[in-house]
Amino acid sequence: MTDAPIAAATAQILNAERNPAQKPVVKTFFDEATFTASHVVHDPETKAAAVVDSVLDYDAASGRTCYDSAQKIVEYVRAEGLKVEWQLETHAHADHLSAAPWLQEQIGGKLGIGADIIRVQEVFGKIFNAGTRFARDGSQFDHLFRDGDQFQIGNLKATALHVPGHTPADMAFVIGDAAFIGDTLFMPDYGTARADFPGGDARMLFRSIRRLLTLPEQTRLFLCHDYKAPGRTEFAWETTVGAERAHNVHVHDGVAEEDFVSMRTKRDSTLSLPNLIMPSVQINMRGGHMPEPEENGVSYIKIPVNKL
């Protein structure tokens, strides 16, 4: 059975190799507080751009947000004269808040995420008892991507791939020869994303990763996080399909699905929840917006006791 979305992404990647105008420029901003890599990808010909996985700074002790990380993206976009068409989220992150709504005000772009965000909204809407005014239909976003959707960033061709496992809604965005793969694979020396959040599934993650690894070997992969594997002194967020297939410590070629699932499940049971999971999920399931203010005008973030 042919995998039509992968075939389309492969054709697009091979075309970008023959035609340098189809190769996007990528600039990455790394947030050491949450180990998140935000990427600005643009078409060198038209200057059309997309921001992938932005970060809103949040101080958990005081409950205060600030825009220092996002401001760096704004300054870069303005200095390069980019026209932002998209604010893309690979998934509803559990370890940092999205700055997409603020960035939309500053530099524009439609907010896009995977269509299965509605499943994430269902699960977390219940966990946080978000009430009937919290719409669980993805309407907080401007566009919901499905597997195989084709879109353009200026003249650059792009394909969306559904890569569930870390969450049910994870997407990879293949833009020219560059794939923004969110929380699936990490650097080869670090491995893979966890799959134990509500709605996560290690077996599904393995299958999504193996599917991504059928893309051409030279495909540039841009990751959402890096935690510096033991022995490495620099953060890194870019690798290739070939390097992952040869060296990924969890899923290099030859690793069997059952072995991955048991390794991933065992490892996940030892991990504590991310520091910012409570605010992150409640804000990111709302497309980066704060919960509706209470009658005193203040937004509150809830903590469910003995639930997660």
Ligand SMILES: [Fe+2]
């Ligand atoms: Fe994540």
